[in-house]
Amino acid sequence: MSESTSVAKSAARKPGKAGAPVRRRSPRGEEARARILQIAIEAFAERGYHGTSINEIAKLAGITMPGLLHHFPSKIELFAAMLREQERRDNALFSTFFPVDAGVFEVLDAYVAMAKVNVGRPGVLQLFHLMTAESAAGEHPYRATAVDHFRAARSYVAEGVRHSIERGEIVAEADPERIAAQVVGMIQGLENQWLHEHDGVQLVEVFRDFVDALAARIRA
Known part of the structure; x- marks a missing residue:
């Protein structure tokens, strides 16, 4: 649900010179890389970046x-690749x-559907919330990504509100930005509570x- 990540862009390698051969990974190499990324998703979700x-x-x-290091020459490149992979999946x-x-x-129905998916993958949800909180203050490789994510999440809702106003489905005075902030704030807050107390909060x-x-x- 997020847009292209700034950290992923900054950590990506520059393309090779024109005409340079593209290195292809062997099936064994692809398997090792995928295993590393999955472990990284779980580790960063549990302990954060730092x-x-x-x-x-x-x-x-x-x-x-x-x-x-053959697959990921630095921690920031591994982190960026992990974010790209999770972003691709989402x-x-x-x-x-x-x-x-x-x-x-x-x-709104799409957000409810995603909420149903997220309760089945608490590790991924924890990764997002941990990185968001960790990056809120100071320098952090996820900070720009978190800002992009929230902007994109609000944009989905705001655009939906505008389309519905144009079609006469909802009242004309509905405020797209305010409604977007309410929806995103509600789902994020419920997710955070649910991560702390699965049995005490019925997220969906x-x-x-x-x-x-x-x-x-x-509704009009």
């Missing part, structure tokens, strides 16, 4: 440090719920109640 070492990731992945998933030129009711059900109440309030 609390995770690439030496630890190498051990967990069953690979030597030179082997890890964008592919969200696109299945999100129709083109969707109105606000379709957007409470968010669905909020969405239904919002829809009733703005």
